[in-house]
Amino acid sequence: xxxxxxxxxxxxxxxxxxxxxxxxxxxxxxxxxxxxxxxxxxxxxxxxxxxxxxxxxxxxxxxxxxxxxxxxxxxxxxxxxxxxxxxxxxxxxxxxxxxxxxxxxxxxxxxxxxxxxxxxxxxxxxxxxxxxxxxxxxxxxxxxxxxxxxxxxxxxxxxxxxxxxxxxxxxxxxxxxxxxxxxxxxxxxxxxxxxxxxxxxxxxxxxxxxxxxxxxxxxxxxxxxxxxxxxxxxxxxxxxxxxxxxxxxxxxxxxxxxxxxxxxxxxxxxxxxxxxxxxxxxxxxxxxxxxxxxxxxxxxxxxxxxxxxxxxxxxxxxxxxxxxxxxxxxxxxxxxxxxxxxxxxxxxxxxxxxxxxxxxxxxxxxxxxxxxxxxxxxxxxxxxxxxxxxxxxxxxxxxxxxxxxxxxxxxxxxxxxxxxxxxxxxxxxxxxxxxxxxxxxxxxxxxxxxxxxxxxxxxxxx
Numbered sequence: 001x002x003x004x005x006x007x008x009x010x011x012x013x014x015x016x017x018x019x020x021x022x023x024x025x026x027x028x029x030x031x032x033x034x035x036x037x038x039x040x041x042x043x044x045x046x047x048x049x050x051x052x053x054x055x056x057x058x059x060x061x062x063x064x065x066x067x068x069x070x071x072x073x074x075x076x077x078x079x080x081x082x083x084x085x086x087x088x089x090x091x092x093x094x095x096x097x098x099x100x101x102x103x104x105x106x107x108x109x110x111x112x113x114x115x116x117x118x119x120x121x122x123x124x125x126x127x128x129x130x131x132x133x134x135x136x137x138x139x140x141x142x143x144x145x146x147x148x149x150x151x152x153x154x155x156x157x158x159x160x161x162x163x164x165x166x167x168x169x170x171x172x173x174x175x176x177x178x179x180x181x182x183x184x185x186x187x188x189x190x191x192x193x194x195x196x197x198x199x200x201x202x203x204x205x206x207x208x209x210x211x212x213x214x215x216x217x218x219x220x221x222x223x224x225x226x227x228x229x230x231x232x233x234x235x236x237x238x239x240x241x242x243x244x245x246x247x248x249x250x251x252x253x254x255x256x257x258x259x260x261x262x263x264x265x266x267x268x269x270x271x272x273x274x275x276x277x278x279x280x281x282x283x284x285x286x287x288x289x290x291x292x293x294x295x296x297x298x299x300x301x302x303x304x305x306x307x308x309x310x311x312x313x314x315x316x317x318x319x320x321x322x323x324x325x326x327x328x329x330x331x332x333x334x335x336x337x338x339x340x341x342x343x344x345x346x347x348x349x350x351x352x353x354x355x356x357x358x359x360x361x362x363x364x365x366x367x368x369x370x371x372x373x374x375x376x377x378x379x380x381x382x383x384x385x386x387x388x389x390x391x392x393x394x395x396x397x398x399x400x401x402x403x404x405x406x407x408x409x410x411x412x413x414x415x416x417x418x419x420x421x422x423x424x425x426x427x428x429x430x431x432x433x434x435x436x437x438x439x440x441x442x443x444x445x446x447x448x449x450x451x452x453x454x455x456x457x458x459x460x461x462x
Contacts, residue, residue, distance in 0.1 A: 008114040009104075011037075014081040018071070018103075019043035020094055021085030022062055023052040026108055026177070029151045029163040030083060031060055033115065036165055042075050044094050051155075068097035076101075083111045086180045087400050112151060112174060113185030119149060119172035122300060123186045125217060126194030126230075127210075128345045129293055130175050132285075133194060135321045136297040138164055138173045140306060140314030148173060154339070157319035157326075171304065179203070181213055187220045192300055193229040194293075197344050202372040202401075211235060228255070228299045244274065246299045248292050255299040257291065265327075265356040267291045271298055278308050284318040287325045287352035323448050325349060328455040332462045334360075334438045337451040341369040341444035343380035350387045353438055360437035365422065365430075367394040367443030368412065371404040378407075382415045388440075391419035392430070397445025424450075431457045 017034045019027050022043025028051055035041045035058065042061045045052055052062050063070040071094070082098045082105040098105055116123075124134045131153040138150035139158055147166030150173040155162055164173075176183035176191070179200050196214050204210045214235060221227055221241045229235075231245040231253040247253035249260065257269040265286030271278040283294045294315055301311060320326060329335035334357060340349045346366070353362055366385060368374045374381065374396055385391050393409040393416075413419045422430065431439075431454050441447055441454065 008110075008117045011081070011114060014039065014079050014104075016040035016042070016075045016078040016080040018075060018080050018082045018098065019084075020082065020092060021045060021088045021108075022055065022060075023047070023049050024085050024087060024108075025051070025153055025155075025162055026112070026151070026175075027083065027085050028052075028055055030108065030111055030115075031055055032058070032161070032163045033151075033165070035060060036163075040075055040078060042072060044088075044092075066093045068094050071097070081106070081111075083108055107180070107182075109177075109180065109182030109185045112182070113187075115151075116172055116174055116186060120170045121186060121188045122171065122173045122190045122192075122304060123176040123183065123188035123217075124173070124192045124194070124300070125176035125178060125183050125214070126192070127178060127197040127199045128342055128348075129194035129289070129296070130177075130192075131339070132290065132321050132324045133192065133293045133296050133300075134173060134175045136293060136314070136318050137300050139318050140297060140301045140311055141169075141171060141173065141304065142166075143310035143314045144169075144306070151175060152321070153177065154321040154324060156321055158317070176217065178210070178213060178217075183217050184213065184220070186217070187222060188225060189222050190226045190300060190303055191218065191221050191228075192296055193218070193227070193233060194296060195230060195344065196233055196235070197342065198377065199342055199373065201376040202370070226303050228296070228303065230296075244299060244303070246295050248288075248295060255295055255302075257295055260291070262355070267294075271295065273299070273302060275302075278311070281312055282316040284316045285320040285325070286327065286356060287349075288355050289348045289352050290320075290325065323451075325352060326451075328451060329458045329462070333436050333458050335436070335454060335458050336438070336440045337448060337454075338440060338442050339444055339448075340442045341373070343377055343384040346381070346384040346442060347387060349440065349442065350384070353440060354387075357438050361389045362438045362440065363390040363392070363436050364388040365392045365394065365427065365439070365441045365447070367445045367447040368396040368409055369444040370399055371396055371401050371407045374412065375404055375407045378412070381412060385412070385416050385419065389418065391416050392422040393419060394422055394424055394427070394443070394447060397443065397447075399445065428453055428457065435461075 023045035135156040141148040146168040150164040152162045153175040228244045231247040244254035246255040261268040323339045
C-alpha cells in the first residue's frame with residue numbers, strides 16, 4: 001500500500017464528532033482530542049464506567065441507551081463525523097440513524113490515522129507490550145521543553161489520562177493495534193514491533209496472515225524512516241528504511257542492556273547503543289518485562305533525537321500504566337492487577353512476579369477473554385497458567401462474541417494443576433477469607449472492576 005493511498009480526510013470540515021463506543025480506551029482518547037480541538041463531542045456506550053464518568057465530568061455528553069432520540073438536537077443539526085469501535089454491533093440503532101442521514105461514519109482506526117497524518121509519527125506495535133512501551137516512550141519525550149502528543153492504550157499513571165497534547169511538538173506517539181488490522185492506517189516515521197504472536201485468530205485465521213499484516217505495516221514506514229524490533233523476530237524488511245533490533249542482554253542486538261542490577265523489583269543498567277554506551281539508567285516500575293520495555297522505549301526515543309539526560313529522567317520517573325503490572329498492595333500481602341489476557345503476557349507477568357518474590361506462593365485469579373482466543377490458544381493458556389501455585393478461573397468474558405460449545409473455564413481448569421472455578425459473586429468472599437502471599441488478578445474483561453475492592457480488603461487487614 002502506497003502512502004498516497006491513505007484513507008484520510010480533513011477533520012476541520014466537521015463541527016462535531018459522535019463516538020459509538022466512547023468508553024473504550026482508544027475511543028475516549030479520540031473524544032478528548034476532539035474536545036481539545038474545539039469540536040462538540042458526544043457519544044454512546046453500553047455501560048457507565050469510571051472512564052465514561054470522567055469524560056462526562058469533562059463536559060462530554062454520553063448516553064447509555066441505544067436510542068437515537070437521546071442524541072442532542074445540536075449535534076444532529078451540525079456536520080457531524082461519526083466514529084465507531086468494532087466492539088459495537090453493525091445493527092446498533094444509533095448507527096442506523098447516522099447512516100440514514102448520510103453522515104460520514106468511520107472506524108476508530110481511520111480516525112487515528114487521519115490525526116496521525118499531520119504529525120511526525122512514532123507507532124508502537126506488537127501483540128503484547130505495546131501499551132506500557134507507548135506510555136513510557138511518551139513520558140520520556142515529554143521531558144523535553146516542547147513536550148509530546150500521545151495516544152496511549154491505557155491510563156498513564158504519571159498523567160491520569162490516555163492522551164497527551166502539546167501545541168509545541170509535531171511528534172505523535174501512538175499505539176498501533178493489530179486488532180482489526182487497525183495499524184494499517186498508520187504510515188510511521190519511526191515504528192517499533194515488540195512481538196508477533198498468534199492472536200485475534202477470529203480475524204486473521206492463521207499466524208501467517210498475522211505476519212503478513214505486520215510486514216505490510218513495516219512496508220508503510222516512510223522513506224528513510226526507522227524500524228526497531230525485538231531481536232528474535234523474523235520478517236521481511238524493505239530496503240527503503242533503516243532497521244535496528246533490541247533485546248535485554250543479547251549483545252547481537254543494536255540496543256541492549258548490560259551490568260543489570262535488580263533493586264526492589266526495578267533495575268539499574270547500562271544501555272549499549274549503536275552510538276555508544278549510556279551508563280546508570282534506572283527503571284521506575286517493577287518487573288523484568290518492564291526492563292525489556294524500557295530498552296525498547298530508550299531505543300525509540302534515542303532514534304527520535306532525545307538527549308541522554310531526558311532519557312535518564314524519563315525512565316526513572318515513569319510510574320507505569322493502570323492495570324499493567326500495577327502493584328496495589330505490598331508488604332505481608334502483595335496484590336498486583338494486570339491486563340494480561342494472552343498466554344505470553346500471563347507467563348511474562350508470572351515470571352516477573354516470581355523474580356521479585358522468589359520464595360512466595362503466587363495465586364492468580366484469571367478471567368479468560370473471548371471464547372475464540374480461549375479455543376485457539378487453549379494449550380498455551382494451560383501451560384502459562386500452570387506456572388502459578390494456585391489458579392482461580394472466572395467465567396469467560398465474551399466481549400463481542402457468542403459462546404462456542406465446549407469452550408469454558410471449567411475445561412481450562414480441568415487441565416491446570418491446583419486450579420478451580422470461581423463465580424464472580426464469590427470473589428470478594430474469597431479475598432476476605434483467605435490470605436495471599438502474592439495475588440494477581442488478570443484479564444482484559446471486567447475483572448479490573450474488582451481491583452479497588454480487593455485492594456481495600458487486603459489493606460484493611462495488613
